[in-house]
Amino acid sequence: MDEPAENISGGSAGGGRFSEFRPGDGTSRAEAVVDRLGALYWQKTYGGQDAFECLVRTILSQNTSDKASQPAHDDLMAKYGGESRGDLAASLADADRNELAETISSAGLYNQKSEVLLAVAERVVEEYGGATAFDEYVRTADYDAVRETLLGMNGVGPKTADCVLLFAAGRDGVFPVDTHVHRIYRRLGVAPPDADHEGVRAVLEEQVPAEKCGFGHTATIQFGREHCTARNPACLDDPEACPLSDLCDQVGVYPETGEVEDPADAA
Template identity: 75%
Template sequence: MSDESDREPAENISGGSAGGGTPAEFDPATADTRAEAVIDRLGELYWQKTYGGQDAFECLVRTILSQNTSDKASQPAHDNLMARYGGDGPAAGADGDLVAALAEADREELAETISSAGLYNRKSEVMIAAAEEIRTDFGSEEGFDEFVREGEPETVRDRLLEIDGVGPKTADCVLLFSGGRGGVFPVDTHVHRIFRRLGIAPADADHEEVRAVVEREVPAEKCGFGHTATIQFGREYCTARKPACLDDPEACPMADLCAQVGVYPDTEEVVDPAEAPESDA
C-alpha cells in the first residue's frame, strides 16, 4: 500500500453538489452486477464524492497537463500556468479569459511555465492550438463552458475528440469534471488494467471496450466516483507490477470479487491480462 499522503483528500475537490454533481449510495449487498459491487466496495473504502462544476477549458488544460505524468508533477505545472495566464496573472487574457490568454501565449514561455509536467514542448503546442480553435469556434472560455455543460454528451465528446491532442480519456474527464455528466467513466491505465484483471472486461479489451463495459454495468450516478476511486485503488493496492494479493491474498479488499487475470501469487508472476492464458480469463 502507498503512503497515506498519496491518498486523495476527503474534501471534494471536483465541484461538489454546488457544481452540479449528485451524491451516490454505496451498498455492495444490493449491487446488480459485479462491476457495481466493486464500485460499492470502493465506496466503503474511500471518499464519497460528487462531480461537476470545474471550468471546462481549465479542466481540459489540467487533463492535458496530466497526460503521461503523475499528479505530483502536473499539479505544480497547473498552478504555475494559472498564476501566469489566469485571473489577474501577468499574461492573463482580457477579462481573465484563459482561452484568450493561451491562444496568444508565446509557446516557449508557456513550455517553461509548465515544465514540471513533462513533455512540455508538445503540451504547450497542444494547449495553444486548442485555445485558438476554441476561441474561433466558441468565442471565449465562457462559450466553451456553456457548450460542455449544456450540449448533448455524445456531441460534446465527439467535438472534444476533434481537438488535436485530446483522446477519449481527456474528453471524458472534461465531460465528468466540468459537465458533471452521469454515466461517464473515463478509462486511464489504472482503470484499463484493473477491470481486465478483475475479469469484468475481456482480457484483451482496449480502453474504449473497457469503457463500454463499465458504463453499461455501473449505474450512471456511480461512474464518476468509480473512475477516481479505481485510480486510487490502483495506486494503493492493484499496482501494475506488484498487486497487494502477491503478499497476502486477504490484503486486497477486492479479493472475493477478483478473477486475478494475469496475476499468479504462487509464482509471484504478473503479466498484462491480455498476455494471460485464455483459461485465466
C-alpha cells in the same frame, strides 16, 4: 475518508458534493466493485470545474503523475490565468510557445503539450469566443455532440474528453478510463483481458449505474495506487490484504510465483 487533494482527476477542488448511493443487487460485478470502493474511499457527485481549465489540467496530466502535473498547472495558472488576466483561453491562445513550454516543463513532454494547449486555446477562442462560452457549451449541449467536439481537438483522446464531461459538466454515466482503470477491471475479470481503453469504458458504462460512474472512476484510481499497482499488487504478498479479493479473478497475477503480467498476455 476525504478524497486526496493531489488526485488531479478530482480532488478537493474538483467540484461536486459527497453523497450516499444505495448498493446494487449483486447482479453486476462491476457495480459490486464500485460499491465496495465507494465504501472504502468516497462517494461523490462530480461537476463544477471550469471546462477549459479542466481540459488544460487533463492535458497536462497525460503520460505523467499528478505530482509532476500539479505544479505545471499551478505555474500555468499563475502566468496565464486569474481575474487580472481575463479569459484563460484567450490568454493561452496569445502565449509564446517557448514560454508556455518552459512554464509547464514539470509536466513532462512539455514541447508537445504546449503545442496542444495552444491549438485547443486557439480553437476555443475561434469557435466559442473564449472559455466562458465554451464552458456553457460543454455543460448544456448534447452529450454525444460535446464528446465528438472534444475528441476532434488535437491531442484530446477519450480519457481527456471524458474527464471534462465528468468533472466540468457533471454528466452522469461517464466513466473515464486511465491506466489504473484499464488495468484493474481487466485484472478483476470484469472486462475482457484484451479489451482496449474504449472496450473497458463500454463495459463499465453499461454495467455501472450512471450516478456511480464518477466516484467509481476516482475511487478506482486510488485503489490502484494503494492496492492494485501495476507491478506489485497487494495480493502477491497476502490475498487478504486486498479489499476486492473476493471479487477478483487475478487475471495475469500469479501469487504462487510472484509474477505479474498484462491481462491480455495472460489470456
